[in-house]
Amino acid sequence: MKKIYLFILFLIINFGGLALGSWSMGDAVTGEWYASLNKAPWTPPGWVFGAAWTTIMLCFSIYLTFLFSIRKSRFVVIVYSIAVLLNISWNYIFFNQQLTHFGLATIIALTLVISYFFISCSDEKLSKLKYLLIPYIIWLCIATSLNGYVVLYN
Template identity: 30%
Template structure:
């Protein structure tokens, strides 16, 4: 590893963290604006679905890791790989933010399933492009990819059980 990829410029570090935390917090706020409610309680769900209390801590940890990943990407030297990674990350975050309003707001497991399929593809692309731009940023995105993979299966099963 060369010193350029491992060094952190203090002048670029603070703004990148502030931007990262703000962006990821905005996505979290979108999700919290659409509680599960009675409609969700009435849906048939698989027996292996985690208890409701687990989602808050898991997503909080994932969003913290995503904020750190974004900060690392923003601190990376400008390059084609960095630009691609930031675009992939942005698409992934937008699709992530869209899932909760689609599922809980519109009460549409079908639209949410379409979104989570695209979200999974975007999360894979985000990890791969981050690996080329800043490997540490890619590693920080792996918990998100794993959870989105689980969410894809869970959303699909809920859709099938309630079709």
């Protein structure tokens, strides 16, 4: 029963974080600034972002449920909190404030934090569950390349 409550908690935090991030970027995605950017040729269509983030946050919430039920510590809570803050703040930094260089640093930091969760899973019970982080890591690599392209070509 504890895992169900943890799962629901992480769903709320993770999807709430996505909602806050989306809200904090305002109308920048449909605005003139973003439309005028020279974007990477591999930039996916808009609908892909919603589908990707839904899948990512479901997988991440499952992973976190098991992580926190097996190995909850103050350090893990801090690392997770940093990941949530970086995820929320990137939207604001990149879209709302149009600070593409700082956005790139933020998304690289988020990629490193999520990769830390993947690499640090030496616990036998978590060793297979860590693969739930692969969609997140792949998506962050794609997003980092998109942000990097904007920095280089604008």
